[in-house]
Amino acid sequence: MGLAFLTPLFLAGLAALAVPVVIHLIRRHRGESLAFPSLMFLRELPVRSVRRRRLRDWPLLLVRLAALALIVLAFARPVLQGAEEEEAGGEGFREVVVVLDRSWTMRLGDRWERALEGVEGVLAGLVTPDRVSLVLYEGSGEVVVEPTLDSSGVRAVLDTLAPGWGPARIGAGLQAAAGVLEASDRERREVFLAGDLNRRSWEASSGDGLPRGARLDLLDLGDDRAGLAAPVDVSFQYQIVDGRQRAHPRARILALGELPGREVEVVLNLDGREVERQRVELAEEGAVPVEFTPFFVPVEGAQGSVSVELPGWSSPLPPWRFVLSPDELRRVVLVDPSTPGDDRGVYLRSALGLTGGVPIRVERRGGTALSVTDLEGVHLVVLNDVPLPGGAPGERLRERIEAGMGLIVIAGPRSDPAAWEAGWSAFLPGQVGAPVETRTERGGRLARIDGDHPVFAAFGGAGRAGLGDPRFFRYRSFEPDTAGAGGAVRIAARFDDGTPALVERRVGEGRVLVWMTSMDAVWSDLPLNPAFVPLVQEMASHAAPPSGLAPAYLVGQPLDPVFLRRRAGILDEAEGAPPALLVPPDGRGVTIPAGAGRLPPDLREPGHYTVRPEAQPGAAGWGFAVNVDMREADPSRMEASELAAGAGAGGAPATAGAVPVDGVEGSGARLEERERRQSGWLLLLLAAALLLAAEPLVANRFRGLAERFADSDVKV
Amino acid sequence: MSALNASDRIAAGPGSRLLDPLVLQRVGNLELVARGVVEGFLHGLHRSPFTGRSLDFAEHRPYTPGDDLRRVDWALLARTDRYFVKEFEAETNANFTVYLDCSTSMKFGSRGVTKLEYGKFLAASLVYLARRQGDRIGAVTFDDEVRDWIPCSARNLDLILLTLDRTEALRPGDLGPAFESLVTKPVKRGIVAVVSDLYGDPEVLAPILGRLRAAGSDIVVFHLLDRAELDLPWEGAITMEDLETGVTLPVTPEALREEYRERIERHVREMGLALAGVGAEHTLVDTSVPLDYALYRYLTLRQERRRTGRWASPS
Structure with missing residues (x-):
């Protein structure tokens, strides 16, 4: 049987019990002042300082303190727990799983403190037979405290915890909680989830829902306006100047909460030294770009960071760090059949030569021939409107792809898919067919672009609209290889008639991208549009194997x-x-x-x-x-009901309609109801009143004794 | 229980009600107090041991008509067949001076009457009694030095009483220098009564008074102490303030009581021994007891000295 308090803050009033004792001691210490003819004899005597603090009239003091304590306890509204459950034969015992978000967003504001406070509320609401366990989730969920009857174990773990740096996956936490609940024999199964309910943390989640009948209490901590200003990413544009690598850094600064509109300083550091500092105004929506002065990457490489500084505000996040290595040039072999009289490949060649987010060195191979030696040390091969190589070069190319090399196939009019070797079928995302004429004279356009695909992720917002401008008059038909083994096929973009425009297949460690039309001005006017160069560079960046730059x-x-x-x-x-x-x-x-x-x-x-x-x-x-x-900083949040519906097993909500937004209220309501039934505060107040009524009797009795002793002492 | 209670304190005798310091305090007029005390005291003595001893034979002179026949020396008439009358010498040549301590320590009183008030009553009663005996009377008040000095005279009673009445304890006392200045005053040989609480070193004070004694005066010292000074009766933590120096001292009396009693008793005892050593009479007076005890001690001393012939002579 345990004891809980509905308003435990009133217990702080117990500190008032010390007041009478302290006053008593202070008054005794000072004592009354008495004029005396001469202290010449008293000053010779040693002082007994110990006895000076001795309390008299202990019974009287205890009576008064007890009365005060009872009043304080009455105001704290005590609740006796366990008695009713024991009478009920244990049917009401609960299996409570505390699921705590430990992602880095919990570092914002006072979210972590509020989460711990909420969990403490749940633990305080437990009765002795209830079992409790603790699940933490970031990228994955983990049961850190197995079901136990002793909530102190959970408290002990919580005392040592701090938010991590990883992303949140609510589904992972709920999945771990579901595992605990499914193994439980308790009829009442409850989950208390404390997190910031970031929509992204839910969308990125997967896993089974909670068992049917489980109750889900949510403590939404993301409803505050915790301030954050930090780099979302730092990217580099590279140029090769005089054989040296020249980096042009760019950062995007995101602001949340109360900080948008404020002016901050963005600082670029290289190898521990401040290189540049820029003052920018944080955007109300989205991220504000910051461009730094280009610099040559040191031969030995460099470590750097970008941080945001605002007087009077301390960032909960560390600076955005990056590493630059000059030896990370990526070699690209461009097979370009252009001739001086028919230089259709000039657009693609120029676009690749401009380089972009990765330092690329383009090596052109004329004609359609590609030797085995051409492939050594190459990161990316771009076949611009030429057939796929066969024979030994083709086999070596496939090996290199499996080992991580990238391949971009521009399936233009001269690519001749019908002549491709059968060995390529397992490397291509599907069957590339014959050219297709668009049904309108105005040509087809790109539509249904997968914004999450890395190639198009950079074309966010209004920039993606630019991809709809180019007109495509002819492109090849394509049948995706849905049954293809050994790699995932992903259609990154389609034309407006549904024909895939850009398709990707991962093969081993490498990637193969197939562009279903030409990269010249014959089958489309794409090269004449502003979207052309970034599209080519993004395709090259994505298809090439991850470089050692690894900025992300x-x-x-x-x-x-x-x-x-x-x-x-x-x-x-x-x-x-x-x-x-x-x-x-x-x-x-x-x-x-x-x-x-x-x-x-x-x-x-x-x-x-x-x-x-x-x-x-x-x-x-x-x-x-x-x-x-x-991406965790996405401020869009989930509604509690939405999450509860999604958390149910098989899509069914977990205890529909029983999802208080504040989980503490859910526990508190039960506690309040129990307290109302017990009315312990009334009994305590009555006891205090009785004690106060008896206080004069006790006082007179003991004071009378004291006076009698004093009188007898004088008469002697 | 203090040893002083048993050996040195005398219970009040019959009629002591009239001599109770608390009663006297309400009278207000010091002369009335003194008269009341002395008359009450003398009335309370059922058989005065001093009757007929107040006059000393001086000489015979021839009888002249008009002389009281009762004063005729009939024995001499029988031997010489001539009429002579006896001339008795009144004791008007005896000088009585009271020294009253009016230092601030005398302001203390635990039961309504301060030591200074008690000292005033005692001094007034003594001078009244002395004057009634026919002595010439004088008075001195002092703290760390002499404040008022009234030389001995047969006509100074009113002045002395007025002076005593107006005396207040205003300054801290230092008995050593005060006694030094007292003994340098041109005081006639006689009886000197010192009324003081005697907070000082006996080894310092006694020799000074000894010089007065050597000059031919008889000295009786009334050592005034309040009962609380003897018993330290308080309980609990209190802060004591020295009336002389203003120094404060937090103490727990019950913890110090026994040791304090031992020390005050030792002080009284050493003071008595030191004063006896120089021929002075030391009497501890508890200000809670009636005045007759002090008067009794004075008269006893006076009688003893007269009887032993050591009156007004150094011992």
């Missing part, structure tokens, strides 16, 4: 140990390959053994990471940066 590693993102070891200069293929060491920002290295499969994600905090051979502590290794996933 995010917390929680899985790492490929093979790739890491390769970057550290350790080849797995070698016999007895030594292990590599991944050194996160805190310096506590993690060994990457040779031959291991994928490691569990270990990017738990933002910062600069290094990979190097474990046996060579002095080796520079390969560095990369990890940042917080700023």
